[in-house]
Amino acid sequence: MRHSFILTFLAFFLGAFAGPAQAADPQIKVVNMIPATVSGETNQDSEPNLAVNPRDPKNIAGSAFTRGTGVCRRELAPIFVSTDEGATWAMNCIVPSDASGMTSDITVRFAGESDNLYAGILRRPGFLRLNILRTNNFTGASVMTVLEDRNSVDQPYVQATTVGGMDQVFVGDNDFNAPGGRTATVDESLDAGVPAPVFTSVRIEARATSGQDGPPIRPATHPDGTIYAAFYGWRAFNGAVATTDLVVVRDDNGGAGPTPFTHLTDTGDGLVGQRVVQNRSVPWANFSQANFCQERFVGSNISIATDPNNSDIVYVAWADRLGDNDYTLHIRRSDDRGATWSDDLRTVTNATNPALAINKHGFVGFLYQQCVSEGDSPRNARWVTHIELTEDSFTTVKDLVLADVPADAPQPQFIPYIGDYLHLMTVGADFYGIFSANNTPNMANFPNGVVYQRNADFSTQTLLDNNKEKVDPSIDPFFFKVTPPEKKIVVYKYAAKLICGVQDDPENTQLARGFYATAINIHNPNAETVKFRKSLSLTFPPSRQRPGKVIRIADDKLKEDQALEVDCVDIRERLFPNGFPKPYIKGFVTITSSHSLDVTAVYSTRALDQEVCCERTRGDHGKDCCGHDGRDPCGDKDREPCCRERKPNCPTCCFTIAGGHSSVDVEQIAERVMEREPPADEDEPDLPDLVPVAPFLPPPPNNPSHLPQNFCMLPDDGFVPADDIRVIVRNQGSGAAAPSITLVQFINPVSGPVATVTQDTGPLDVNGGETSLDFAIPNECYSAGGSGCNFDITVNAGEPPIEESNEGTNTASSFCPGVAP
Amino acid sequence: MLKPIESRRHLRASAGRCLLWFSLSLLPAGFPATTMAQSSLSELGAQNLDRLLGLANIIYLGTVTGTNASSVPGVPASEATVLTRIDSALTTPAALAPLDGRTVTLISEDGKPPALNQRFIFFTQTSLVGKEIALREIGRLSIEAADDLRRQIQGSDLRLEDERLSKRLSAVDAVAIGRITAIDTTVPPPQVPVTEHDPQWQRATLEISTVLSGDLRDRPVTLLFPGTLDVAWVDAPRPSAQQEAVWLLTFNRDVDGYTALDPLDVQPVEQADRIRRLIGDQR
Numbered sequence A: 001m002r003h004s005f006i007l008t009f010l011a012f013f014l015g016a017f018a019g020p021a022q023a024a025d026p027q028i029k030v031v032n033m034i035p036a037t038v039s040g041e042t043n044q045d046s047e048p049n050l051a052v053n054p055r056d057p058k059n060i061a062g063s064a065f066t067r068g069t070g071v072c073r074r075e076l077a078p079i080f081v082s083t084d085e086g087a088t089w090a091m092n093c094i095v096p097s098d099a100s101g102m103t104s105d106i107t108v109r110f111a112g113e114s115d116n117l118y119a120g121i122l123r124r125p126g127f128l129r130l131n132i133l134r135t136n137n138f139t140g141a142s143v144m145t146v147l148e149d150r151n152s153v154d155q156p157y158v159q160a161t162t163v164g165g166m167d168q169v170f171v172g173d174n175d176f177n178a179p180g181g182r183t184a185t186v187d188e189s190l191d192a193g194v195p196a197p198v199f200t201s202v203r204i205e206a207r208a209t210s211g212q213d214g215p216p217i218r219p220a221t222h223p224d225g226t227i228y229a230a231f232y233g234w235r236a237f238n239g240a241v242a243t244t245d246l247v248v249v250r251d252d253n254g255g256a257g258p259t260p261f262t263h264l265t266d267t268g269d270g271l272v273g274q275r276v277v278q279n280r281s282v283p284w285a286n287f288s289q290a291n292f293c294q295e296r297f298v299g300s301n302i303s304i305a306t307d308p309n310n311s312d313i314v315y316v317a318w319a320d321r322l323g324d325n326d327y328t329l330h331i332r333r334s335d336d337r338g339a340t341w342s343d344d345l346r347t348v349t350n351a352t353n354p355a356l357a358i359n360k361h362g363f364v365g366f367l368y369q370q371c372v373s374e375g376d377s378p379r380n381a382r383w384v385t386h387i388e389l390t391e392d393s394f395t396t397v398k399d400l401v402l403a404d405v406p407a408d409a410p411q412p413q414f415i416p417y418i419g420d421y422l423h424l425m426t427v428g429a430d431f432y433g434i435f436s437a438n439n440t441p442n443m444a445n446f447p448n449g450v451v452y453q454r455n456a457d458f459s460t461q462t463l464l465d466n467n468k469e470k471v472d473p474s475i476d477p478f479f480f481k482v483t484p485p486e487k488k489i490v491v492y493k494y495a496a497k498l499i500c501g502v503q504d505d506p507e508n509t510q511l512a513r514g515f516y517a518t519a520i521n522i523h524n525p526n527a528e529t530v531k532f533r534k535s536l537s538l539t540f541p542p543s544r545q546r547p548g549k550v551i552r553i554a555d556d557k558l559k560e561d562q563a564l565e566v567d568c569v570d571i572r573e574r575l576f577p578n579g580f581p582k583p584y585i586k587g588f589v590t591i592t593s594s595h596s597l598d599v600t601a602v603y604s605t606r607a608l609d610q611e612v613c614c615e616r617t618r619g620d621h622g623k624d625c626c627g628h629d630g631r632d633p634c635g636d637k638d639r640e641p642c643c644r645e646r647k648p649n650c651p652t653c654c655f656t657i658a659g660g661h662s663s664v665d666v667e668q669i670a671e672r673v674m675e676r677e678p679p680a681d682e683d684e685p686d687l688p689d690l691v692p693v694a695p696f697l698p699p700p701p702n703n704p705s706h707l708p709q710n711f712c713m714l715p716d717d718g719f720v721p722a723d724d725i726r727v728i729v730r731n732q733g734s735g736a737a738a739p740s741i742t743l744v745q746f747i748n749p750v751s752g753p754v755a756t757v758t759q760d761t762g763p764l765d766v767n768g769g770e771t772s773l774d775f776a777i778p779n780e781c782y783s784a785g786g787s788g789c790n791f792d793i794t795v796n797a798g799e800p801p802i803e804e805s806n807e808g809t810n811t812a813s814s815f816c817p818g819v820a821p
Numbered sequence B: 001m002l003k004p005i006e007s008r009r010h011l012r013a014s015a016g017r018c019l020l021w022f023s024l025s026l027l028p029a030g031f032p033a034t035t036m037a038q039s040s041l042s043e044l045g046a047q048n049l050d051r052l053l054g055l056a057n058i059i060y061l062g063t064v065t066g067t068n069a070s071s072v073p074g075v076p077a078s079e080a081t082v083l084t085r086i087d088s089a090l091t092t093p094a095a096l097a098p099l100d101g102r103t104v105t106l107i108s109e110d111g112k113p114p115a116l117n118q119r120f121i122f123f124t125q126t127s128l129v130g131k132e133i134a135l136r137e138i139g140r141l142s143i144e145a146a147d148d149l150r151r152q153i154q155g156s157d158l159r160l161e162d163e164r165l166s167k168r169l170s171a172v173d174a175v176a177i178g179r180i181t182a183i184d185t186t187v188p189p190p191q192v193p194v195t196e197h198d199p200q201w202q203r204a205t206l207e208i209s210t211v212l213s214g215d216l217r218d219r220p221v222t223l224l225f226p227g228t229l230d231v232a233w234v235d236a237p238r239p240s241a242q243q244e245a246v247w248l249l250t251f252n253r254d255v256d257g258y259t260a261l262d263p264l265d266v267q268p269v270e271q272a273d274r275i276r277r278l279i280g281d282q283r
Helices: A002-016 A568-575 B033-037 B046-055 B143-171 B269-282
Strands: A027-032 A049-052 A060-063 A076-082 A090-096 A106-110 A117-122 A130-135 A145-150 A153-163 A166-175 A184-189 A200-203 A217-221 A227-237 A241-251 A274-285 A302-307 A310-320 A328-334 A346-349 A351-358 A364-372 A382-390 A398-406 A423-427 A430-438 A462-464 A475-483 A489-503 A514-523 A530-540 A550-558 A563-567 A584-593 A598-606 A610-613 A654-657 A662-668 A672-676 A690-693 A724-731 A740-748 A752-761 A769-776 A789-795 A811-816 B002-005 B010-013 B020-022 B058-067 B081-091 B103-108 B119-129 B133-141 B174-184 B201-213 B221-226 B244-252 B257-259
Touching (some): A027 A398, A049 A423, A060 A106, A060 A475, A076 A475, A090 A130, A106 A153, A117 A153, A130 A153, A130 A166, A166 A227, A217 A302, A227 A302, A227 A310, A241 A310, A274 A328, A310 A351, A310 A364, A346 A351, A351 A430, A364 A430, A382 A430, A382 A475, A398 A475, A489 A568, A489 A598, A514 A568, A514 A584, A550 A563, A550 A568, A563 A568, A690 A789, A724 A740, A724 A789, A752 A769, B046 B119, B046 B133, B046 B143, B058 B103, B058 B143, B081 B119, B103 B119, B133 B143, B143 B244, B174 B221, B174 B269, B201 B269, B221 B244, B244 B269
Parallel strands (some): A049 A106, A351 A423, B103 B133, B221 B257
Antiparallel strands (some): A027 A475, A049 A060, A060 A076, A090 B119, A106 A117, A117 A130, A130 A145, A153 A166, A227 A241, A241 A274, A328 A346, A364 A382, A430 A475, A489 A584, A514 A563, A530 A550, A530 A584, A598 A662, A690 A724, A724 A769, A740 A752, A789 A811, B010 B020, B058 B081, B081 B103, B119 B133, B174 B201, B174 B244, B244 B257
8 A cells, every 4th residue: 555655646746746857878679670580581671660559568560661472371461570578579471462472661550458450551462552451469360451442542651549449540641532632641530440440531731732742641649639640741843852841730639520630720821730841842862862871762751749748749850951962850849739839959960760759758759860971972871770868858868879780781672771761659658669770780780789589690790591591681670669767756845743723631741731723834936837745644643653644635736926825724624524533633744846845834822721620618708719709719739620520529610720821933844855766657556445434324213313423323222322333444446455454443532542443344346345344332432421432443454454546545533422331 | 081070161081091171261262162071182182282282381291299388479378279390391481491390389270289299281371480480270181191292282383383373364465475675764753643652664665576365466565664663663573675575464554555563474485385375274
């Protein structure tokens, strides 16, 4: 329970109160995906794509221009599959094809929750023949099901998610069937998991084109139903250069409704789709470029990603040409759902294949491949694959080189040489990606390490086939996983002593007799809004050096210079609506914040008036003398407390001594600055939450005016005193409760605790499972004076306790009226 | 005596005889179910065996070394999975060779794999190929048939090639023997629609010497072929100057010329008689 609470607590802070992060090294894993059993292959496995199952990231699928011939049965193309989070890979021949055993384009994506894998391919035989495919078992042998099959569509790029149990699939493609040359299209199905889903072609280009849009149309989904798509809106094309706008469209309803992707209009012309940049030059040279590391220019480099924590935040990357010969990547950011965009946050010259993704901590990952050469000679040129991580919009960047490989070998078998795209995505905190590169087994080519499955002798930098014969280098797909450095969360913590209530026992040595009030004032001196959490850590009750409960009071936020107060009344109303469990409580109010605050406590105390009584006496005039003239005729020796134990022989001779003093103290609460490691997994597990609940029973037949309450069960005669208390233990959590212990402490109001009784409590179902327990009230719990019997109930009282989502709801206190039977 | 089992997906012979079953679900439509009841390999018939051989890409003589077992991540062990040692591979995909001696996971199509230590000739398809290999079983034959089967496989390869070429011959518009006399390698400007998969058509002049089928009145023939290196066209034949061949030609209305884009569309002249025979068989 404690562990769970801490995880939950820290998880909250990661999301809401994250302070500045500390730099550290990320964890990196790079794996050559070609399996050992096909070590002799020399295919050009370029243009890779990757799908990590968000529901179970151990399951990953990859794709590339990989031939099935020699591996698969006829007319099937393979995908790569891993069931151990990319550590090892196999080929699974489930993509329909022809005798070539390969596809033209292919991208793959898992849905959010269904385990269905979707693919968008250009199928063979055929030319620009779009197929949208699905399998519910990506390691199974069944060929993927064809969901959509039509011609004249280019570069399908699939995204998928699951909403309300329905797979939603969005395939960005350049559909030459679109009327008016407005070819940028998203083929969407909002229930793609059904046997025969319907795909609708949504045209997302609102402006006139040169006759068509550019090849890449890239969708990005967000769990809240926001869907973005980015594309090159071609405004002119001269055969060598496309003059293009970079356009972003958005849908706020998960692609539903009669006019999807129309929720973002341009601040300039008012048409659908915000133009991030306009009239940029994108080169078109559809042949291997000697001065670009053998790759071509076909304007296919766009990536878009939205922050999983905030769909308002969206990044886009694209490529264009700024000078005469360059190919430059750009990144921009919008904080207002694509309405306005930053200037370039990052540019990279002579690079291709930009891919963006954002993890749950807000880290942005930027994957790209840069052609680096000496002078104009393609000799000695190298493809350098980077992933950059940033948490401050590229103000600072952690640059990781995944591969730095020769680009002048091997010779292209076809183009694209390494691919017109690759892929980067996140699941939780982790970045997963794929790229294609020269596979020469040379550790120097992989500065952050690499693992080969295929036979490779790194000492001689030689690939070997299954017969241990030398194999020439080729282009292979490489999987990678990067886990960014975990943020150390900086929090500011304040612990203010709190005393609330009345202590009127003059013999109590824990606290002087008096009235106590505490008010804690919190002021935000920061220029920004600050969120913080308030909790109560009780020290009394209980007592005797036992730790008390920790109860969350509330999460609040203050704008600049705003202030609020936490006081006894607030705490009683929020946490103890039936009154404090004791006449007074003691403890700490803790305040935890991502920013420094001004915290001041105001302590008010006042000594109580004291009633005293003395023996009946008569004065000189025959009247009772006790206090009638304001004096105390009894003297100290006769004075007795009389509030609770008024003695029969002193029923009337009472008077009050006024309280001695009152005070107000103001104390500045010290600030502690603490660093925390984030929890390994912030996802809150389904846990039980046990609460004690009083039964609500009909009144006894012979005492219809009595409504049972406060757990007290009357005897058969229907009148007090009760002889049992009945506690309903209810599980109001989302996780099942294992067997636990319920404890009741009976307390005589006068003499104190008399008995502690426990009962085993059986397992309880989720969301309201309950059991009823009866506890016999010891006779000695009832005070002789008629003050009844007090009791404290604690559910989940065993050691160790079972894990719960909220341990602040485990107790209840009450009393049963009456005197001992 | 072979007999249908449970009247559905497979056949199994009685023990000690030439034993064969294979998955009917994998057979092409029209495959005659009555042939399942043949009592021997020879009675099964070359054509039906060819179909089975065409479906299986790994055929091996193997021994069951483990039951309810799997060595392949992604293939959970179950009653349908056994480990088999490949004692002798009869057919092996080139990329996976050699297979002899390797232990593979066999996934039984009908959920009833053979018992421990049993030996069979297994007809399989690759399922998962990683560090280890999982194969999907589509048929099983007693080991006594191994020698016969080896011979049948050799003949079957030729028959399957003929079948595929014959299928292609029936799909094209004309077949002719001819020589490339000129090639225009001018790279055309991007065509509409502009796509990275643009074939960048180039033109060759094909002088026809013999027409084997079809109507080729306009001679010489203009043969269009992709000039691009794009992946979509990577397997398309590229004619070379003075290349003489048997050309399987398809008229492409979009480009107003003939194309020969399938790797089978350009055959050595030495294959002319074979192609004549296949064309004749179609008539």
